[in-house]
Amino acid sequence: MSIKAEIVAIGSELLLGQIIDTNSAWIANKLSDVGINLYHKSVVGDNQHRMFSTLDTAFQRSDIVITSGGIGPTKDDITREVVAEVVGRQLVRDQELLNDIEKRFRSRGLIMSANNEKQADIPQGSIPVFNPNGTAPSFIVEEEGKVIISLPGVPSELKWLFENEILPYLVKKFNLSEIIISRVLKVSRMGESMVDDKIGFLIEESQNPTIGLLAHPGQVDVRITAKAKNNEQALNLINPVEDKIRKILGEYVFATDDQNISDTIQDVFKEKGQTIGVYEDITSGLISQELQISSANSFIGSVVLGKNNQTNDINSQFSHQLSSEKSNDPVDFTKRAARFVMEFFGTDISLAVHGVIKDSNKVDNLGNGTTFFVVTDGENIVSDQYNIAGFGLSDRKRLTIYALDTLRRFLLKS
The missing domain is CATH 3.40.980.10 (MoaB/Mog-like domain)
Structure with missing residues (x-):
């Protein structure tokens, strides 16, 4: 009933x-x-x-x-x-x-x-x-x-x-003898429509368990929900469906249930024992904040330049060095920023995030522009870019997740 x-x-x-x-x-x-x-x-x-x-x-x-x-x-x-x-x-x-x-x-x-x-x-x-x-x-x-x-x-x-x-x-x-259990797979670098395009046939077929999607800035949650008499039976229903979704979405799945991207990175840092330095501008310190909270032993320091840049010794040295190397190429700038923070802080790896806003329209979400990401250990380098750049909170949260996911993929492959 x-x-x-x-x-x-x-x-x-x-x-x-x-x-x-x-x-x-x-x-x-x-x-x-x-x-x-x-x-x-x-x-x-x-x-x-x-x-x-x-x-x-x-x-x-x-x-x-x-x-x-x-x-x-x-x-x-x-x-x-x-x-x-x-x-x-x-x-x-x-x-x-x-x-x-x-x-x-x-x-x-x-x-x-x-x-x-x-x-x-x-x-x-x-x-x-x-x-x-x-x-x-x-x-x-x-x-x-x-x-x-x-x-x-x-x-x-x-x-x-x-x-x-x-x-x-x-x-x-009501003589209740069933429970409802959910498993949430968290996906980055894919929009809700793309996730739906890839696993939509599973969503249409789902009855028990059911599958649903929920979009957040920078991530999409795939929720698998089963109803059964006990936890074991519910998980037996969920696990095969989860396996199918993971095979389809692959490395785009970065966390499960209550985990977030910072938790995932924390686990990898603990395993590898590496240190990191960060450069960021468009995200205004959100990346540094996340790493400081989740991975304080690995996060050594950062250079943060935002809309209202504060003058200090690190920022001055950074600005002087990069301005002396004339280049209008944002990809090159981001690579040099990554190299600077790695050398300045003496870290094993570095992450640089640089945004180029194309217009001055003040929007809180999906700002017009491009953001560039670089992770390097001095020998290997991973770079990426997304056609979003804005100082609105939704964009900064989205770009922070993208940046940390780029770092996650680098750490897992290095």
Whole structure:
């Protein structure tokens, strides 16, 4: 039996952008742990008509509806009233919940105001869920084999209630015996459309496991998701598909799951024990920052020239030496920059990244120009270039990943 769930986040502050809805993403992840399919997520403001429409639609098409927010003591906290309307029940005051709320106020030396009493109101016949971390109890409404679960919007309260009360209830209620497991392959130097062109036939054929793509600046995630009774069975479904994708995409896959490009490079540096110096301009220090965090023992130093170049001894020496070697060839400039930092810092290898912007249009993504990459150990050299150059954050992140992936390939082959 396939159980369909839906999440409805409630609160006008979410629609106004004053608060980011992190609760729904967290709940979604927890639902997959017990094999519940999440088909819809929505956000609705504190308006009774729109809340009713949203929740009624959700309840018609889903087995489990989980709401977050709107069960506090104020006038605009109307989730309990709307849930009662959806299932056609009256609100009743639960004395045990009320006693628990009063006890919490007394334990802090406070007098409970009258408006807090409404937090003990739940739809008739529903299951009260005590909240040990706050004054807003949760409740579960069962109706014709379906359930509506209303949780507080405060993340710490919601998470405790969900893990300790709601998940065990759902597992027992729906006799859940499956889990959902995902494997993510991270791909660089290929756009989403190119990845789709190469493995699209696998995506079309996929059922269990399913395959999906997600693009980020500089990388594409290939997610393989399987549903099975246990972790071992899920991995048995995932592994053959992963092998097929790896054979097709080859060295373009640079990391898996929670790994990033810096983690991969860190592992190679530890194995080889090499040191590195960096020159960068278009990326404004992002490459150096990544290497300093991930590979501090191998990263010796860098020359960083950006839009607002800072004058210091290293930059002055760099500028003097390269300006004395007249050349308008950006590839040659990048090679000389790589040679300079390797000699200056006395490192085993060096990485140089040089961007040439073709116009002055201020864009944050896919700036017009070319960026050149060089990695060398003095004997061997790898160079590459991409038709992107811009100081926007998305471009700098993208080019940083490209640069580090060029370094990764060099380290693995050297």
